[in-house]
Amino acid sequence: MRFLKNIVTLLAAFSLVLLSGTGMVQAKDTLKIGSFLAVTGPASFLGDPELKTLQMYIEEINAKGGINGHKIEFVHYDTKGKAKEAKNFVNRLIKKDKVDVIIGGTTSGNSLAVIDIVEKAKVPFISLAGSIKIVEPVKKWVFKTPHTDKMAAEKIFADMKKRGIKKAALITGNGGFDKSGRAQCLALAPKYGIEIVADEKYGNADTDMTTQLTKIRATDAQAIINFGFGKAPAIVAKNIKQLGIKLPVYESHGVASKKFIELAGDAANGIRLPAAALIVADQLSDKDPQKKVLLAYKKKYEAKYGPVSTFGGHAYDALFITVEAVKRAGTIDRAKIRDEIEKTHGFVGTGGIFNMSPTDHLGLNLDAFKMIEIQNGNWKLLY
Amino acid sequence: MKRLSGFAIFAAVCLLLPVIFPDNYYVTVVGLTIFVNVTLAVSLNLLMGYAGQISLGHAAFFGLGAYSSAILTIKYGLNPWLAMIFGAALVLCLSYVLSRPILRLKGHYLAMATLGLGIIVHIFFVQADELTGGPDGISGLPTLSLFGVPIDSDIKWYFVLCSYMLLSVLFSLNIADSRAGRALSAVHGSEIAAQMMGIDTAKVKSYIFVFSALMATIAGSLFAHQQDFVSPESFSFFFSIELVTMVVLGGLGSTFGAVMGAFILSILPEVLIVFEDFEVLIFGLILMVIMIFLPEGLFVSLKNRAAIMLSKRESGS
Amino acid sequence: MDQLLQFLISGLTVGSIYALVALGFSIIYNASDVVNFAQGEFVMIGAMSAIFLMKAGLSYPLAALLAIAITAGVGLALEKFAIEPAKNATVVSTIIITIGASIFLRGAALLIWGKEIYGLPPFTSNNPIKIGNATILPQNLWVMLGTAVTVLAVKYFFDRTKMGKAILACSYNKKAAYLVGINVKKMLLVAYGLSAALGAAAGLLVTPITFMSYGAGVMLGLKGFCAAILGGMGNSMGAVLGGILLGIVETVGAGFISSGYKDAIAFFVILLVLFIKPSGILGKGEAERV
Numbered sequence: 001m002r003f004l005k006n007i008v009t010l011l012a013a014f015s016l017v018l019l020s021g022t023g024m025v026q027a028k029d030t031l032k033i034g035s036f037l038a039v040t041g042p043a044s045f046l047g048d049p050e051l052k053t054l055q056m057y058i059e060e061i062n063a064k065g066g067i068n069g070h071k072i073e074f075v076h077y078d079t080k081g082k083a084k085e086a087k088n089f090v091n092r093l094i095k096k097d098k099v100d101v102i103i104g105g106t107t108s109g110n111s112l113a114v115i116d117i118v119e120k121a122k123v124p125f126i127s128l129a130g131s132i133k134i135v136e137p138v139k140k141w142v143f144k145t146p147h148t149d150k151m152a153a154e155k156i157f158a159d160m161k162k163r164g165i166k167k168a169a170l171i172t173g174n175g176g177f178d179k180s181g182r183a184q185c186l187a188l189a190p191k192y193g194i195e196i197v198a199d200e201k202y203g204n205a206d207t208d209m210t211t212q213l214t215k216i217r218a219t220d221a222q223a224i225i226n227f228g229f230g231k232a233p234a235i236v237a238k239n240i241k242q243l244g245i246k247l248p249v250y251e252s253h254g255v256a257s258k259k260f261i262e263l264a265g266d267a268a269n270g271i272r273l274p275a276a277a278l279i280v281a282d283q284l285s286d287k288d289p290q291k292k293v294l295l296a297y298k299k300k301y302e303a304k305y306g307p308v309s310t311f312g313g314h315a316y317d318a319l320f321i322t323v324e325a326v327k328r329a330g331t332i333d334r335a336k337i338r339d340e341i342e343k344t345h346g347f348v349g350t351g352g353i354f355n356m357s358p359t360d361h362l363g364l365n366l367d368a369f370k371m372i373e374i375q376n377g378n379w380k381l382l383y
Numbered sequence: 384m385k386r387l388s389g390f391a392i393f394a395a396v397c398l399l400l401p402v403i404f405p406d407n408y409y410v411t412v413v414g415l416t417i418f419v420n421v422t423l424a425v426s427l428n429l430l431m432g433y434a435g436q437i438s439l440g441h442a443a444f445f446g447l448g449a450y451s452s453a454i455l456t457i458k459y460g461l462n463p464w465l466a467m468i469f470g471a472a473l474v475l476c477l478s479y480v481l482s483r484p485i486l487r488l489k490g491h492y493l494a495m496a497t498l499g500l501g502i503i504v505h506i507f508f509v510q511a512d513e514l515t516g517g518p519d520g521i522s523g524l525p526t527l528s529l530f531g532v533p534i535d536s537d538i539k540w541y542f543v544l545c546s547y548m549l550l551s552v553l554f555s556l557n558i559a560d561s562r563a564g565r566a567l568s569a570v571h572g573s574e575i576a577a578q579m580m581g582i583d584t585a586k587v588k589s590y591i592f593v594f595s596a597l598m599a600t601i602a603g604s605l606f607a608h609q610q611d612f613v614s615p616e617s618f619s620f621f622f623s624i625e626l627v628t629m630v631v632l633g634g635l636g637s638t639f640g641a642v643m644g645a646f647i648l649s650i651l652p653e654v655l656i657v658f659e660d661f662e663v664l665i666f667g668l669i670l671m672v673i674m675i676f677l678p679e680g681l682f683v684s685l686k687n688r689a690a691i692m693l694s695k696r697e698s699g700s
Numbered sequence: 701m702d703q704l705l706q707f708l709i710s711g712l713t714v715g716s717i718y719a720l721v722a723l724g725f726s727i728i729y730n731a732s733d734v735v736n737f738a739q740g741e742f743v744m745i746g747a748m749s750a751i752f753l754m755k756a757g758l759s760y761p762l763a764a765l766l767a768i769a770i771t772a773g774v775g776l777a778l779e780k781f782a783i784e785p786a787k788n789a790t791v792v793s794t795i796i797i798t799i800g801a802s803i804f805l806r807g808a809a810l811l812i813w814g815k816e817i818y819g820l821p822p823f824t825s826n827n828p829i830k831i832g833n834a835t836i837l838p839q840n841l842w843v844m845l846g847t848a849v850t851v852l853a854v855k856y857f858f859d860r861t862k863m864g865k866a867i868l869a870c871s872y873n874k875k876a877a878y879l880v881g882i883n884v885k886k887m888l889l890v891a892y893g894l895s896a897a898l899g900a901a902a903g904l905l906v907t908p909i910t911f912m913s914y915g916a917g918v919m920l921g922l923k924g925f926c927a928a929i930l931g932g933m934g935n936s937m938g939a940v941l942g943g944i945l946l947g948i949v950e951t952v953g954a955g956f957i958s959s960g961y962k963d964a965i966a967f968f969v970i971l972l973v974l975f976i977k978p979s980g981i982l983g984k985g986e987a988e989r990v
Contacts, residue, residue, distance in 0.1 A: 040663070041915070044815040077656060083520065083614045088416065096408035109519050113612050116522060131519070174509050174960070176518035183512070201510070201960035205919035207717060207910035210710040210835075211951040212959045214703050231817045231911040242828045242835055243706075263819050263911055265826075437792065484975045490791070491735055492983075495929040496974050499967035506964040620922075624799060631796045664807025670800030671782055678789035 030073045031066075031332045033058070033322070034099030036089040036114075037128070038106035041080035042175070042204065042230060045259065047106040049312030050128055051076060052305050054103065057319055067326045075099060079110055086110035087117065094121045100332050103318045105129050109176040115142055124338040126318040128311075130253075131180045135361040143341055143361045145317040145351055147253060147276065147369055149177070149227070153184040155274035155369045156250045157192035160223060163248065169198035169221035171212055171236060173228040178204070181227030181252055197221045204232050210239045223247050229254030234263035241267040248272065253369070257309040261377050269376065274369040276310040276351050280381040293348050313350030321347055321354065389639070390556060394549050401541050409653070411537040417649040418544040419606050422551045424629040424645035425638060426598035429555055431627070432636035433568060434591045436486060437494045440501025441626050444596040446508060446618025447474050448603025453521045453613045454514060463527045467604040471597055478596035482589035501623050508615035520614025527608040540609045547605060551598055555638040568636075632673060634680025643682040706834040707955040708948060713840040715947020716847040717910070720902035721924025722931065722939035723850060724895045729934045730858065731867045731891030734794045738778065738802035739899055740921020741809075746771040746900025747912040748809060751818045760821070768900040774805070775896020779889050802921070809914035817916075822908040839908045846905045847940065850898060854936045867891050871934075930970050932983025941981060946970075 035054060038047035058074045066072060075097045077089040086105060093099045094117065101124050105111030108131030115134070118125040118141050127134050127144040130152075134144050160168065168189070172182040182199070189196050197219045200212035213236070216224060224247050226236050233255045240249060249271045251260075256275035261268045277284060281294035297316055301308045324347060325340035326332060344363060347354040352368025371382045404410045427441045451470025455461040461469070481500070488496050508515050515521065526533045527543075534543055558564045566582045577584050607613045625648060633644025651669065655662045677684035721743060728736045749770045753763035782797050789797065823842050828835040858864040867887045869877040878884050903912065906920075923946065931942025946966055953965035973981065 040660075040810065040815060045817070048815055078659065078662075082616050083612070084610070084617045087610060087612065088412070091412050092408060095412060109614055109616075112519055112522065113614065116611055133519070174518065179512060179517045180519065201958075203963060205916070207906065207920075208710055208714045208951075210713075211707050211954045214706040214710075214834075215955060215959075218703060231913070231916075234817075234819075234911065235909075242837055244828065244835060259817060263817060265819075431792075488974055488978050491933055492929060492974055492978055492980065494735075495926065496971055499926075499971050503964045503967050506961060510960040510964075627792075628796055628799060631792055635790075635792060660811055661807070663810060664804055667800050667802070667804030667807055671797055671804060674789065674793050674797045674800060675782060675786040678786055678793040680793075 029070050029332065031070045031101070031326060032073045032075065032097065032099040033319075034090075034093035034097055034102045035074065035076045035104040036079050036086055036093065036102070036110070037076065037104050038081035038110065039078040041082070043081040043107050045230065045257065045309070046128075046311045047078070047081070049301075049305070049309050050104075050106060050315035053301065053312040053315040054319055056300065056304060057316065061323065067323050068330065070326065070332055079106070081107055081110065083109045083113035086113050090114040090117050094118075094123055099123065100334055101322050101337060102126070103128065103315065103322065107176055108134065108180055111144070115139055118142060123334055124322075124341055126322065126341070128314045128318060130177060132184070133180070138359060138361050141338055143318075143321075143356065145321065145349065145354070145362070146311075146314040147274075147351060147364060148362065149181040149252070150184045150188070151364070151366055151369055152181065152227075152252050152274045153188045154192075154366060155371060156185075156225060156252075156272075157188060157194055158366075159250075159272065159274075159371050160194060161192050163223075165222045165248070166193065167195050167197045167219075167221050168223045168225055169200070169216040169219055169247075170196050171198075171200045171202065171209070171216065171224060171226050173202055173204040173232050175204050175228070177252075177254055178228045181254075185225060185227070202232060202236075204228065204230060206232065207235070208239065209236050210243060213239050213243055213245065217243060217245055221247065223250060225250045227252045227254065231263060234260055234268075237264040237267040237271060253310065256372075257311070258307045259309075261374060266377070268374045270374065272371060272373045272382070275372050275379075276313060276368070277370050277381075278308065278310045278313045278350050279379045280370060280372060283379075283381040289348050289353065290350070294350055297350055310350070317347075317349035317351050317354070320349065387556070390549075390553060393552070393639075393642075397545050397549065398542075401538055405538065409650075411541055413650065413653055415537065415540055415544055415609060417646055418541075418548040419602055419609075420626075420629065420645040420649045421642050422544075422548045422602045423599055423626050424633070424641040425548075425551050425555050426595045426602070427626050428630045428636070428638060428641035429558065429598075430591055430595040431630050432641070433559065433564065434588050436588060436592070437490070437627070438497040438595075439494050439620065439623050439627060440497035440499070440504075441595075441599055442618045442620065442623040443501040443504035444474055444478065444599040445603040445606070445622075446504060446613075446615075447477070448600030449607035449613045449618065450508060450515060450521075450603075451600075452604040452607045453524055456525050457521060457523065458514075463525055463604075463608060467601065470604055471600050474596050474600040475593060478593045479589070482592040483585070486585065486588045486592060498620060498623070501620050505615055505619050508618060515615070518615060520612060522612040524608050524611050524613075527605075534608070544605060544609065547602065551602075552638055552642060554598075555641075559638065628670065632670070632680060634683030634686075637680070637683050637686075640680050640682035644680065647681070702833040703955060704952075705832055707951045709831065709834050709836050709840075711948030711951035712944060713836070713843065713909075713947070714950060715927075715944035716840075716844045717902070717906045717920070717943075718923045718927040718946050719940040719943025720843070720847050720850065720905065721899065721920050722927035722943045723847075723854060723936055724899045724902070725924055725928040726934055726936050726939045727854065727895040727898065728891055729928070730871050732783070732888055733791060733871060734783065734798065735925065735933070736892075736895065737795060737798040737921065737925075738805055739895070739924060740917035740919070741802045741805040742771055742775060742896045742899025742917070743903040743906070743920050744809060744912060744914065744917030745774055745805065745896075745903070747820065747903030747907040748813050748818070748914065749900070750904055751820060751907070751912065752813060754820075764904050767904065768897050771900035771903075772893045772897040775892040775894075775899075776889055778896070779892035783888065783892070784885065802917070806914055806917070813914055815914060817911050817913040818907075819911045820904070820907040837909070839905075843905045843909070846901065847943075850901065851936055851940050854898075858936070863887070863890065926967075926970060929980055930973060932980030935980075935982045935984070938980060938982035945981075 079085040103126045105127045108129040111127040111129040132148040132150040172178040198216045251273040253275045284291045298308045329336040329340045344356040352364045354363040356363035448470045452466045455466035629644035629648045634640025724739045750763045750767035822839040866882045870887045927943035928939045931938030950966045954962035
């Protein structure tokens with residue numbers, strides 16, 4: 001019966017869209033937040049928690065009467081991680097849905113593809129993707145909340161330096177995240193006195209990486225760095241164990257979800273990675289200002305959807321930076337919201353404490369990243 | 384003559400739409416995607432429909448055009464039109480060299496070879512970071528100008544892409560009616576019979592392969608300038624398969640079939656968005672149902688049925 | 701040299717996965733001249749069903765058997781509701797139907813099982829076995845064993861059993877097969893069911909190594925298709941040879957030339973083979989079609 005009801009609703013929605021062609025009628029003072037996320041496709045494990053987070057909190061905000069009386073209307077499209085779709089949907093959000101703020105762009109490729117459009121249309125856009133290229137150089141209307149790949153590389157190299165590692169091997173996938181992380185590693189390594197002695201690649205849908213790792217084993221690398229997300233890093237971890245390689249292994253923040261540990265099993269133990277504090281929230285000291293925010297988000301998300309990941313946290317940060325900006329602006333004027341987002345100061349989010357400025361549209365420093373080691377199938381906060 | 388009257392109506396509708404609905408999202412935004420896809424489907428139909436040669440790598444030529452334009456204009460500061468010509472010249476040489484060995488293959492083996500070709504080109508786009516920008520692609524192409532007028536708005540692009548699309552449709556219709564076109568149909572029907580009639584089938588097939596590739600390349604260059612951005616996933620083998628689907632869905636061997644197939648497959652995702660998670664499922668279902676019940680393709684089947692109904696009415700009266 | 705041995709072992713591992721998928725292509729092709737682009741989805745459905753049956757509390761072997769049965773059912777349904785009604789369709793139209801089916805099945809898997817990636821425990825121990833300086837996982841041996849057993853079984857089925865021969869007859873000439881009293885409809889059903897079951901078995905064997913998610917069937921299907929073509933479509937030994945060759949070309953290419961371009965190298969080799977031998981390594985040359 002419920003299934004039937006769903007079908008009827010769907011059909012109704014279908015005909016409504018066909019007939020009206022313009023979507024819903026905009027109420028006078030609703031804040032329209034548009035979003036384009038990779039909810040399905042290879043980056044779905046990023047996009048899916050992002051969408052759930054946005055929906056959950058927008059519902060809550062509306063139930064409490066909105067932001068200063070402005071209810072939020074949420075429009076969302078699934079890009080499947082494709083840049084072409086991202087462009088189309090952002091056009092649709094701007095031209096058809098006429099949204100006031102855009103939050104989204106799960107992957108760096110998706111975010112980078114739409115920058116020109118939002119700049120031209122003058123719509124504030126908070127990206128949920130990692131690449132530093134999104135906010136460097138600074139674009140007037142573009143902001144982002146996740147830590148950058150550059151920060152991840154720096155954090156990893158700093159840790160290596162501490163352990164006295166001078167030579168590292170790189171193994172990365174063929175996605176945008178992987179490639180961008182690889183470029184940052186290659187660029188930053190000399191600054192930390194580290195030599196990259198191998199630069200191997202794999203396809204993200206590959207089933208086996210022992211060949212690349214065999215080549216790495218033949219070098220004099222003292223550590224292995226893997227930038228990637230999805231199932232590939234788990235296969236890399238398992239293959240390292242299979243080949244009996246005993247070197248320290250670093251992963252990126254792309255694997256900061258329990259899924260990675262579940263897939264890689266005991267091969268995950270000993271791997272270090274830089275990640276947002278969310279996954280080790282309960283290990284933070286009580287004095288840490290983030291702890292309260294993190295635990296609250298974790299509790300709320302897990303009550304509804306199951307295990308939390310840092311990726312959904314980026315959406316939380318973006319949403320509440322927007323909410324705070326609208327509160328301060330006292331209006332839903334796009335330009336004023338943009339100005340207030342740029343003035344975000346001391347905002348305690350899941351990713352860290354944000355201090356944005358006209359020259360910094362991210363507003364996080366390296367402290368926002370924690371160095372974490374996987375021990376006995378669990379995250380352990382190192383520092 | 385009758386054929387061209389159909390074209391005239393089609394052209395008039397396309398050109399009038401933005402005048403009637405100047406601000407409609409479906410016309411000025413989705414319309415652009417549709418025109419690019421229609422052009423590609425029509426060019427692929429020349430190869431598949433008339434010459435009977437399947438290609439699962441058509442997106443590669445589309446991509447080579449787009450990347451040539453992006454790389455040559457941005458990295459080498461070339462004039463956009465010159466870059467487009469260079470891209471076309473590159474594909475001309477490449478497709479000519481490849482045409483003979485590839486078109487010797489038949490059926491599924493040909494499908495495999497073209498698929499492989501497409502994937503090799505795609506891997507090059509992804510892996511040659513320094514040149515192609517890797518998975519993130521290249522953005523910030525210079526604006527294309529036509530007779531001194533910069534093409535910088537959706538509506539201007541509408542007319543440019545629409546014109547190119549109409550040209551390719553006209554070209555395809557004319558080919559079908561020409562001597563070359565009849566030679567082509569012969570190739571599709573029976574290669575051996577065509578050879579008996581003194582047609583150099585290998586030559587005809589390779590010409591068509593090159594033509595079809597060139598049409599796609601130029602579409603790629605225009606697409607790159609319109610999008611202001613290129614990235615590898617627009618040219619993946621999934622898109623090649625989508626193009627084949629467009630051609631077959633509309634009706635293999637019919638120019639307007641390709642037009643209709645491309646139109647439907649471009650508009651469908653826009654409409655199905657409201658179904659969210661159900662979208663994929665419904666899309667696959669629609670594809671299956673059409674092919675099961677109208678195996679000759681939507682346009683061809685409907686046209687045939689209409690013809691039968693008309694002839695019945697005539698004989699009845 | 702040490703490296704080469706490991707490359708070959710890795711190639712054999714990956715190759716036997718491709719071979720297993722390629723076999724599924726062969727069976728349906730043998731029966732109906734159709735290249736079933738939903739073959740990769742069979743692999744996915746088999747694995748995902750087993751994963752969720754185990755989550756529901758079933759034992760590993762029981763879940764595996766049920767998963768194979770479920771997938772075979774999906775194969776039968778595909779034949780019954782999509783291929784059979786379209787019996788007048790051309791080969792190209794049938795290909796589009798199977799592409800539609802693969803999209804549909806992926807969509808269904810997305811709705812039923814969600815987007816997460818899952819794994820299965822290995823059949824036996826997870827401790828690598830050393831061969832010289834190279835290593836191999838027991839599960840990899842299971843995949844190879846699985847491939848060997850299936851290919852022999854499939855060969856026996858088509859060469860020795862009445863039903864297998866009848867299916868082959870359908871592929872050569874449907875009308876003639878019908879006239880000699882072969883139930884063509886039933887044979888096609890059997891072929892699809894069998895091929896789906898085989899796909900499911902492949903999924904069960906490879907998931908402990910490569911994990912599975914609703915979209916993972918696409919790449920496996922693609923590689924399987926390449927392997928089948930490389931070896932010669934419709935020849936089950938060819939499918940195995942093609943799969944293993946593809947795997948080895950990939951790993952050796954990655955090892956000695958460039959890991960970033962390994963797939964390009966593999967496709968380049970396939971193209972070369974086809975240019976020299978247009979019907980694949982063991983193919984018998986195809987009559988004019990499409």
